[in-house]
Amino acid sequence: MNIGLFGGTFDPVHRGHVALARAAMEQYKLHRVYFVPASIPPHKQQQPLSPFLHRFAMLVLATAEEKAFVPSLLEAPQQDTGGKARTEKPNYTIDTVRRLKRDFKASDKLFLLIGMDAFADIAKWHQAESLFRECEFVVASRPGYSLADVANALPESLRPRAEVTRPFHKQPATGDLVLPGATIHFLGDLRQPASATAIRSAAASGKPLGRFVDAAVAEYIRKMGLYR
Ligand code: ATP
Secondary structure (H helix, E strand, O other): OEEEEEEEOOOOOOHHHHHHHHHHHHHOOOOEEEEEEOOOOHHHOOOOOOOHHHHHHHHHHHHOOOOOEEEOOOOOOOEOOOOOEOOOOOOOHHHHHHHHHOOOOOOOEEEEEEEHHHHOOHHHOOOHHHHHHHOEEEEEOOOOOEHHHHHHHOOHHHOOOHHHHHHHHHOEOOOEEEEOOEEEEEEOOOOOOOOHHHHHHHHHOOOOOOOOOOHHHHHHHHHHOOOO
16 A cells, blocks of 8 residues: 655644645555644744644544545654653654554555655754655645755755756756655645644634635634634
């Protein structure tokens, strides 16, 4: 089976996320896509975050209609036996990938789904090189990003030499980029400009959210008074 892993904060999950997962599923024949909300996202520890429970509940609602979309508890908060939260470390994607792959069959293949804005920082991720070894990447590109931007975002050990990437500057990030140690597939622009930041601020000022999020998610945000 081809399996997709899509991690994020999902605070809240929105139409951009669902469009990315759907495009990846169709283009790369994914049999299942796990949506994995991070309990403690390594790159967003300085900002306030909605409780995991709410972010997970919204994911359940947003993925309910699609059989292949699975809300995942792989990065759920850990509880010790006494019911107290342990001192937790950030959820590193490499750990999640390895946990997921423990149950893989030899013929299963893992694709990591990611937006271009997050991919731009990939070299800073924990054990980034290993991540490229463990799975192929599916990147939702954005207009204005060239193949050179993608290649230069790679961890240094995987980055092609400057003379190789020079012609990449004029090439939009489309198709596939296959390098020793890294395989990256590109989805075209999804034309879904939604961002969770914009949604939280729309919710705070009482604006309707139906354009950005699934109706059930909008209703959940309203009922629970999130982002007020
Ligand atoms: P925030 O605005 O709070 O930073 P976000 O909308 O970017 O949040 P995340 O949960 O941080 O949402 O993103 C999870 C993943 O989804 C990332 O890989 C990100 O690049 C991707 N993503 C987010 N918004 C879009 C979008 N509109 N189109 C395509 N990919 C997106």
